[in-house]
Amino acid sequence: MCNLKEISEQILKAKKIGISFHTSPDGDAIGSSLSLLNALRLLGKDSYIISRDVISDNFSFLSFSEEIDGNTLQPDLDTDLVIVLDCGNVERISADLTSYKGNVINIDHHISNENYGFINYIDSNASATCELSYLLIKELGIDFNEKNDKKIAIGNAIYTGLVTDTGSFRHSNVTKRTHTIAGELIELGVKNSMVHSNLFDNKPFNKVKLMGCVLSNIELVLDNKVAVLQIPKGMLEELNLQNADTSDIISIGLGIKGVEVSMLLKEVEEGVKTSLRSKNDVDVRKVAEVYGGGGHIKAAGVMQKNINIEAAKNNLLKIIKEDIHL
Numbered sequence: 300m301c302n303l304k305e306i307s308e309q310i311l312k313a314k315k316i317g318i319s320f321h322t323s324p325d326g327d328a329i330g331s332s333l334s335l336l337n338a339l340r341l342l343g344k345d346s347y348i349i350s351r352d353v354i355s356d357n358f359s360f361l362s363f364s365e366e367i368d369g370n371t372l373q374p375d376l377d378t379d380l381v382i383v384l385d386c387g388n389v390e391r392i393s394a395d396l397t398s399y400k401g402n403v404i405n406i407d408h409h410i411s412n413e414n415y416g417f418i419n420y421i422d423s424n425a426s427a428t429c430e431l432s433y434l435l436i437k438e439l440g441i442d443f444n445e446k447n448d449k450k451i452a453i454g455n456a457i458y459t460g461l462v463t464d465t466g467s468f469r470h471s472n473v474t475k476r477t478h479t480i481a482g483e484l485i486e487l488g489v490k491n492s493m494v495h496s497n498l499f500d501n502k503p504f505n506k507v508k509l510m511g512c513v514l515s516n517i518e519l520v521l522d523n524k525v526a527v528l529q530i531p532k533g534m535l536e537e538l539n540l541q542n543a544d545t546s547d548i549i550s551i552g553l554g555i556k557g558v559e560v561s562m563l564l565k566e567v568e569e570g571v572k573t574s575l576r577s578k579n580d581v582d583v584r585k586v587a588e589v590y591g592g593g594g595h596i597k598a599a600g601v602m603q604k605n606i607n608i609e610a611a612k613n614n615l616l617k618i619i620k621e622d623i624h625l
């Protein structure tokens with residue numbers, strides 16, 4: 300594996316840099332990308348976001364977040380470097396790179412990463428890709444001891460990824476380094492409580508109603524160790540929440556006493572999208588991989604095509620029941 304110094308050298312010699320991330324970007328994808336965008340612009344580099352996704356509302360406090368508008372799908376012609384953050388495989392990149400001939404740098408923390416870049420920097424011990432973007436930004440020569448608003452803007456984005464990918468520092472992926480970086484960001488002037496409020500105390504009213512609808516149909520299966528939550532087709536449209544991030548709903552299932560795995564099934568046009576979360580020892584990445592998905596041991600996702608919600612649920616429960624002894 301290469302080191303951050305090599306990546307930094309590639310970045311500094313590049314003329315025009317596109318930045319992208321995984322589709323349906325979460326706080327870490329957004330945070331790592333916007334921190335790097337803010338840092339590159341502070342260094343005077345010509346850089347921009349490539350994304351077919353639109354940013355969700357709770358990230359709009361981040362600097363340059365308005366540039367994640369779903370309008371730049373491919374690299375501009377003169378782009379000589381594309382950096383993809385927090386994305387395990389090419390199919391999931393929120394950019395169309397099929398006719399792009401330049402270099403791709405892949406920076407990620409998914410253990411399943413497919414090393415699709417010309418340079419790959421994969422650290423599965425990082426709680427969030429934001430840990431890696433922070434280290435990279437320092438390597439690029441930005442000194443966080445000298446404080447100003449532009450550096451705080453970088454810090455806010457990094458802190459966003461740390462908080463969201465660690466469940467507010469509660470998951471087992473948190474390390475001493477995670478807290479060290481968080482501490483340095485607070486020292487820099489990041490207002491942790493402000494970031495947290497923007498992220499979590501900022502739900503549209505309809506989102507809370509959606510939680511109510513989903514929770515009213517929650518079921519416990521496999522000896523009450525698996526919580527199943529469902530969003531049938533039409534529910535999001537009815538509440539006008541097509542672009543809403545639903546990842547927080549799944550953690551409510553995991554909060555139930557005795558539950559080991561929580562799954563949220565969402566019926567979409569092409570099939571059923573499922574998120575999986577595990578509390579202790581069940582490796583949900585392995586479950587997701589059986590149907591072509593991936594992720595982390597305690598947080599994974601899978602898309603099953605041309606299938607109804609009941610069949611998608613039964614497929615996953617079968618694997619959980621057979622392969623993982625609850």
Ligand SMILES: [Mn+2]
Nearest residue numbers: 327385428464
């Ligand atoms: Mn991540």
